[in-house]
Amino acid sequence: MQLILEKRGDRSEFFALASPFLALFLTLIVGGLIFASRGISPLEGLYVYFVEPLTQIWSLEQLVVKATPLILIGVGLAVCYMANVWNIGAEGQLTIGAIVGSMAPVLFPTWQDPSVLVVMLIMGTVGGALYGLIPGLLKTRFNANEILTSLMLVYVAQFILDWLVRGPWRDPKGFNFPVTQTFEGWQLLPTFGGTIHLGALFAVLACVALAFLMAKTLKGFEIKVTGNAPRAGRFAGFSRDRMVLFCFLLSGGLAGLAGICEVASVVGKLQPQISPGYGFAAIIVAFLGRLNPVGVLFAGLLLALSYIGGEAAQVSLGISDKIAKVVQGILLFFILSCDTLILYRIKIQFKGVGTLKAVG
Amino acid sequence: MTAPEYLLEAIDIVKVFGTLRANDGVTLRVAPGEIHAFLGENGAGKSTLVKMIYGSLHPTSGTIKWMGKEVVIPNPNAARKLGIGMVFQHFSLFDALTVAENISLAMPGKFDLAALSKKVAQVSVEYGLPLNPTATVADLSVGERQRIEIVRCLLQEPKLLILDEPTAVLTPQEADQLFVTLRRLASEGCSVLYISHRLEEVKRLCHSATILRHGKVVASCDPRKETAASLARLMVGGDVHAIRAAKAPVGNAVRFSLKDVNLDADGPFSVELKNINLDVRGGEVIAIAGVAGNGQSELFDAISGERPLLRGDAILIDGATCGAIGVTERRRMGAAFVPEERLGHGAVPAFALTENVVLTRHSDDASLATRGLLNRGKAGEIADRVIKTYDVRKGKADPEARSLSGGNLQKFVMGRELDRKPKVLVVNQPTWGVDAGAAATIRQALIDLARSGSAVVVISQDLDEIFELADKIAVISRGQLSQAHPAHEMTAEKIGLLMAGAHEKEASRATHS
Numbered sequence: 001m002q003l004i005l006e007k008r009g010d011r012s013e014f015f016a017l018a019s020p021f022l023a024l025f026l027t028l029i030v031g032g033l034i035f036a037s038r039g040i041s042p043l044e045g046l047y048v049y050f051v052e053p054l055t056q057i058w059s060l061e062q063l064v065v066k067a068t069p070l071i072l073i074g075v076g077l078a079v080c081y082m083a084n085v086w087n088i089g090a091e092g093q094l095t096i097g098a099i100v101g102s103m104a105p106v107l108f109p110t111w112q113d114p115s116v117l118v119v120m121l122i123m124g125t126v127g128g129a130l131y132g133l134i135p136g137l138l139k140t141r142f143n144a145n146e147i148l149t150s151l152m153l154v155y156v157a158q159f160i161l162d163w164l165v166r167g168p169w170r171d172p173k174g175f176n177f178p179v180t181q182t183f184e185g186w187q188l189l190p191t192f193g194g195t196i197h198l199g200a201l202f203a204v205l206a207c208v209a210l211a212f213l214m215a216k217t218l219k220g221f222e223i224k225v226t227g228n229a230p231r232a233g234r235f236a237g238f239s240r241d242r243m244v245l246f247c248f249l250l251s252g253g254l255a256g257l258a259g260i261c262e263v264a265s266v267v268g269k270l271q272p273q274i275s276p277g278y279g280f281a282a283i284i285v286a287f288l289g290r291l292n293p294v295g296v297l298f299a300g301l302l303l304a305l306s307y308i309g310g311e312a313a314q315v316s317l318g319i320s321d322k323i324a325k326v327v328q329g330i331l332l333f334f335i336l337s338c339d340t341l342i343l344y345r346i347k348i349q350f351k352g353v354g355t356l357k358a359v360g
Numbered sequence: 361m362t363a364p365e366y367l368l369e370a371i372d373i374v375k376v377f378g379t380l381r382a383n384d385g386v387t388l389r390v391a392p393g394e395i396h397a398f399l400g401e402n403g404a405g406k407s408t409l410v411k412m413i414y415g416s417l418h419p420t421s422g423t424i425k426w427m428g429k430e431v432v433i434p435n436p437n438a439a440r441k442l443g444i445g446m447v448f449q450h451f452s453l454f455d456a457l458t459v460a461e462n463i464s465l466a467m468p469g470k471f472d473l474a475a476l477s478k479k480v481a482q483v484s485v486e487y488g489l490p491l492n493p494t495a496t497v498a499d500l501s502v503g504e505r506q507r508i509e510i511v512r513c514l515l516q517e518p519k520l521l522i523l524d525e526p527t528a529v530l531t532p533q534e535a536d537q538l539f540v541t542l543r544r545l546a547s548e549g550c551s552v553l554y555i556s557h558r559l560e561e562v563k564r565l566c567h568s569a570t571i572l573r574h575g576k577v578v579a580s581c582d583p584r585k586e587t588a589a590s591l592a593r594l595m596v597g598g599d600v601h602a603i604r605a606a607k608a609p610v611g612n613a614v615r616f617s618l619k620d621v622n623l624d625a626d627g628p629f630s631v632e633l634k635n636i637n638l639d640v641r642g643g644e645v646i647a648i649a650g651v652a653g654n655g656q657s658e659l660f661d662a663i664s665g666e667r668p669l670l671r672g673d674a675i676l677i678d679g680a681t682c683g684a685i686g687v688t689e690r691r692r693m694g695a696a697f698v699p700e701e702r703l704g705h706g707a708v709p710a711f712a713l714t715e716n717v718v719l720t721r722h723s724d725d726a727s728l729a730t731r732g733l734l735n736r737g738k739a740g741e742i743a744d745r746v747i748k749t750y751d752v753r754k755g756k757a758d759p760e761a762r763s764l765s766g767g768n769l770q771k772f773v774m775g776r777e778l779d780r781k782p783k784v785l786v787v788n789q790p791t792w793g794v795d796a797g798a799a800a801t802i803r804q805a806l807i808d809l810a811r812s813g814s815a816v817v818v819i820s821q822d823l824d825e826i827f828e829l830a831d832k833i834a835v836i837s838r839g840q841l842s843q844a845h846p847a848h849e850m851t852a853e854k855i856g857l858l859m860a861g862a863h864e865k866e867a868s869r870a871t872h873s
Contacts, residue, residue, distance in 0.1 A: 218729040221718055229708040234666050235699060236719045237688030 005344040015342045020288050020295075023334035024302070030330050040317055048316050049309035049327070059312075061194045063304050065266060069094070069258035069278040071203040071300035074285030075210050075293050076251030082214070082291050084227040085247040089135060089150030090255040091279025092157035093128040097256020098263045099161055100127025102180065102270050105187040106169050112185050120187070120260055128256015129249045131157065136248030140241040146248075154279070162272050169270065180270040189265045199261035204297070206254060211293035223247075255279060276307065277325070284332045287339075303328065364428030367392045367551050368413065368444075368520055373422035375408050382408040383419070384575040390520065395542060395552040397562040397583055399595055400572035401795050406555050409572075410522055413553075414446045415439040445513030446522040449529075451505050453497050460493035463512045483514050487541050502653055503534040510541070521545065522553045527561060528821065529652050532856035539565050557595065558824075559588040573597055596796045606811055608831040612642040615815035616695075616784040617676040618841075621683075623662050623669065631655035631839045633662060638834060638841060640784070640815040645806060646844055647830035648819045649855050655839035656819050657700065660788045663817075664697040665690045677784055688723040696720075696782035698774055700789040700819075702766065706773045709762035713754075714743045716761050717776060724780060742779060750775035750801065767798030774802050778809055785809060788819040803829055823852055837861045 015022075028046060035045030053059040073090045080087045087093075101124025104116050135150040162178075171181040189197040214220035226233040226243045233240065258278065267274050285303050289295030310324025368390045375383040382405045390396045400406045411417040413424065415433035423430050426442055433439050439446075453462050460477045467476065477493035484491040489507045497505060506526060513521055523542075527535040542552050542565065556562055562569060562583050569583040571594045579594045617640070623633040633655055640646050650656055661667040663675065665687040674683035677693045687697070697720075699705045707716045717739045722729045727738050746752065750771040754764055761769060770791070777785060790806065791799035806829060810816040819836075820826050826833060827847065834844040835858035842863035845854075 216734055217732050218718075218722055218734055219732060221715070221722075221734060225708055225711075225719065228710055229704045231701070231705045232708045232719060235664070235687065235697075235705055237665075237686055237691070237723055 002348070004347040005340070006347045008343060008345055012342060015338075019338040019342055020290065020299075020335060023288075023331060023338045026334045026338075027327065027331045030334075031327055034323070034326065035317075038317075038319055040319070045313065045317060049313050049323075050305060052316075053305060053308045053312055058194075059308060061196050062308055063301060064196045064200050065304075066307050067300040067304035068197070068199040068203045069262055069275070070282050070285050070303050071297055072199070072206055072258040072261070073251070073255045073279055073282035074289060074300055074303075075203075075206050075296045076254035077282055078286040078289060078291040078293060078296050079210055079214070079223060080247040080251045081286055082227050083223045083243055083247050084230070085244050086147045087132065087135070087150050087248060087251050088147050088283065089132070089152075089154045089279070090251060090282055091275065091277065092150070092154035093132045093252040093255035094259035094262070094275055094279045095154070095157035095161050096131040097124040097128030097259030098270065098274055099157075099164060099259075100124055100256070101260030102169075102183075102263055105183050106180050106270070109181055112187070114186055116186050117189070117264070120264060121257065124260025125253045125257045128259060129253035132248040132252015132255070133245065136245045139244050146244070150248075161270065161274070165270050165272055171269075178272055182269045183264060187264065188268065189261060191265070195266075197261070197265040199258070199265060202257060202261065203300070207293045207297045214293060255282075281307075281328055284328055284335070287332065287335050303331075306331070366390060366425070367427060368553075369425040370409065370413060371423050371425065373409060373412060373424070374420045375405075375412060375417065376420045381575050383412075385422075386572065386575070386577055388570050388577070390551050390553055391568075392519075392551055393546055393549045394567045395546050395554055395565055397566035397569035398553055398555045398572065399557060399559075399562060399569055399591065401557060401595055404572040404595075405575040406572055407524065408575075410446070410524065410553070410555060413439070414444060414522065440516055440518075443517070443519035444522065445516060445518035445520070447506065447509045447513060447524065447526060449524045449526075451509055453505055453508060455498040456496070458494050458496055459491055459500075459508050462497060462508060463493075463515065466512050467515065479515060480511055483511055487511075487514065487544060488537065489541055502529040502651055503531070506530070506538075514545075518550060520551045520553060522555070524555045525557070526554075527556070527558060531651055531859040532823070532852045533860060535561065559583075559591045559595075562591070563588065571595055592796070608645070608810070609643040612644070612813070614639045615642045615678055616640040616817070618663070619674050619676065621659075621662055621669065621674045623658055623667065626658070626667070631658050633658050633839045636841045638817075638844060640817055642783075642813045642815055643810055644831040645810045645816045645818060645829050646832045646834060647826040647847075648817065648834050648836050648841065649823065649826050649859065650819075650821065650836035651859050652821055654837050654859075656788060656821075656836060658839070659836065659841075660697070660699060660786065660819060663786050664699070691720065691723040694783035696777035696780055696785045698777055698785070698787040698790065700792060702769050702773055703762060707761040707769065710760055712758045712760055713747070713752075713764075713772060714739045714758050716772075717742045717746070720776060721780070742776070746772060746775035746779050749779070750805070765795075767794040770794050771798055771801060774805065778805055781809075781812070782814060784815045784817075786817045786819075789821065790818055791820075791822065791825060799825070823855065826855075835859055835863065837863070 031049065032042030032046055035042045053063065073094065077087060077090060101120045103123060104111060104119050131153065134153060135146045138144040138149050139146045165180060166178040169180045171179055174181065189199060191197045214223065222238045222243065225236055226238055226240060230240060263270055263274055281303050285296055285299045288302065289299035306327050307324050310321050313319055313323050314321040366389045370386065370388045373383050373386045374381065386405070386409055388409065398406050408417060412419050415435045415438050424433060425431065431442065460473055460480055463480060464471055464473060464476050480491060480493045489511055491504065491507050491511060506529065526538060530538065546552055554566055566583050569581055570577055571579045573595065583591060618636050618638040621633055621636040625632040631654060636659065638646065662669060665685060668686055669675065669683040672681040672684040677695055680693060682690050682693055703709045708719060714736060718728055718734065721742060728735055752768050752772045752775065754768065764772065774790065787806065790802050794802065803825065806816055806818060818829055830847045832844040833847050833850045833855065835842045835855055837859055838861060840863065842858045
């Protein structure tokens with residue numbers, strides 16, 4: 001017996017749009033089964049996970065706070081993937097962005113005016129962009145696979161952070177905990193009243209700006225051509241190498257911005273763990289959002305719900321918070337399978353039987 | 361029981377792909393020992409039928425009879441067991457393996473390279489197909505590679521040999537050699553099904569012909585009793601417009617030059633360009649003939665600037681150097697390029713025609729992208745103009761490039777560049793896979809552009825096209841370009857000798873003396 005993926009003649013426009021919803025629906029079914037396997041009523045489980053967080057103001061605010069880094073990173077990755085550049089290391093660029101951006105408050109703890117915040121944001125973005133440039137240069141210089149190099153650099157970044165907070169940057173008054181001193185005043189992002197901070201505005205602006213870039217500019221055209229038909233891109237005079245570097249700078253910069261926004265708001269300091277894997281979850285956000293900057297906005301909110309739902313499930317149902325990762329994984333699995341099955345159909349070929357079938 | 365009258369009969373074959381009826385009730389009968397031509401334009405459905413006979417496609421309805429008995433051919437293996445061998449247009453050979461190793465991969469039974477090599481040598485001598493079993497495929501010419509495919513079929517002692525446009529990749533002399541082999545096979549009782557759209561060779565070689573148009577058989581005839589023109593009418597379904605060309609002006613200034621262009625091979629199987637020189641005057645069309653894979657695409661990449669050269673003065677447009685700059689800058693200097701591959705190189709398959717206008721026109725037409733912002737309205741205007749002027753037929757308002765037929769997309773891609781009235785136009789295989797009507801439109805447009813004062817270079821494998829278009833003809837072989845000779849001094853035989861590398865010897869003799 002053989003399983004064969006056979007290309008479909010026409011791509012269904014309807015299913016191309018419906019695919020993320022179909023994937024979400026299938027995720028809900030499997031999620032329900034998982035709850036059932038833990039002895040929890042599937043309906044109750046799904047309610048606690050996906051609906052309850054949407055019924056209270058504070059959890060809605062949390063939703064936006066968690067969606068902020070996911071959208072910032074996801075929209076950059078969407079542009080990357082559109083150009084066929086595979087940056088998998090946004091988590092590392094986020095980490096380096098957080099570190100570089102934190103130089104100002106850590107090294108000059110008494111610097112307290114609006115300029116420190118501006119410097120932090122700029123340095124965070126630049127730090128993430130330059131860290132993203134490393135796999136970009138390795139790709140253009142040595143043709144090293146950017147999927148591997150960008151992913152491996154995530155672990156390098158995390159160890160650098162670990163060393164800093166346990167070593168040179170450790171708060172002398174912190175009872176030997178591996179943390180820097182807590183940021184305060186102008187070292188923190190202003191909020192819109194509650195917990196939602198300025199980063200949310202950056203995320204929306206990034207989506208609008210990149211939607212404009214993709215739809216209206218020659219650069220956006222270049223990105224689509226390069227990703228779609230590289231040979232035609234070269235014929236059009238677009239440089240593949242420059243595109244790789246541009247994509248890594250852009251997505252790395254946005255991941256760095258997300259990183260510094262996280263430590264200058266929710267976390268409030270540097271510590272060994274500053275992100276629950278936003279850089280990886282943003283890959284799902286980019287695909288769930290159809291690699292479309294506006295789609296990413298909604299996909300980011302949905303993925304944020306999976307984090308909050310995971311916490312809620314831990315609290316009210318007493319199951320492991322790893323459930324969030326499981327749900328995210330299932331979701332990505334179904335998105336990619338749905339997308340594949342829109343373009344291909346599965347053909348099962350049995351030895352011998354296949355010839356009979358071919359006759360009819 | 362008497363022997364059946366026909367070796368192979370395909371009766372009332374229908375093959376449907378989606379909404380397209382690629383074969384619509386086709387009947388084909390091949391007698392033992394005959395060379396049977398299967399004629400038709402590109403897209404007429406020839407390959408579809410042949411693939412069903414060879415078992416790689418399956419008919420929607422209809423029957424296939426082999427030696428009088430109805431058979432079902434589930435896969436190519438079954439076809440080979442019946443005694444059907446096929447030589448495809450695109451060879452399936454491993455470049456890094458030797459001739460004998462490649463053949464052994466297709467042979468059933470025990471792997472015995474020494475015995476096989478002996479057999480290969482024997483068969484190749486017997487049928488006049490010289491082959492060295494220990495040669496590596498990568499080092500062989502296209503003609504030699506085709507011989508491997510033929511020998512591979514012959515080793516299985518077929519009763520029917522199918523050849524899909526075998527001469528498209530051969531020099532005239534190599535083609536003649538192939539015909540000798542095929543006649544020899546036929547005289548021994550092996551039938552040959554010969555797919556082609558080259559009418560002269562069909563007239564010379566074949567005993568009978570089946571002509572296909574739009575998936576239907578329009579005629580069966582004896583090609584020896586027809587004229588090339590009558591066969592063409594049957595194939596195309598009407599008269600093909602003759603091209604009108606005024607005489608090329610004499611003594612115009614040189615608008616485009618290549619001066620000692622050298623380019624290293626890009627990979628193990630690409631061709632190195634060696635000392636290429638060419639001068640093209642305004643008003644004339646120069647054709648570069650050559651067998652596929654002799655450096656045409658490398659030369660195109662060097663001329664277009666997709667692979668810039670080290671020396672700027674290696675390429676001149678109106679006397680200005682441009683060898684070291686990219687394709688965008690060269691377009692700004694007034695040059696235009698049309699590559700061989702339409703989908704994925706000349707156009708983005710998934711993009712609408714309007715967007716495909718931007719692909720090459722963004723460089724020279726500032727109004728298409730002012731300060732980095734796209735002007736889609738302007739692109740749409742250009743697209744409409746091209747579609748109207750060059751009669752691009754399409755299904756809907758602004759279709760994706762991939763939904764157009766080959767001929768219509770080629771008219772669009774050509775029109776996009778002609779619309780700029782370029783000073784220099786370089787085209788690689790302008791009518792490859794294009795129907796006769798569209799080909800005539802394209803050739804006429806090329807000549808008209810030249811006569812308006814531009815320099816036109818056409819790289820082509822199609823000798824008929826070259827003689828129709830060219831004022832001068834140069835030949836490329838193994839990355840070296842011959843001198844350009846006036847077209848009226850050239851014959852197919854002379855070009856054939858140059859294709860086989862006659863000028864390479866000239867060049868080396870010149871350096872040794």
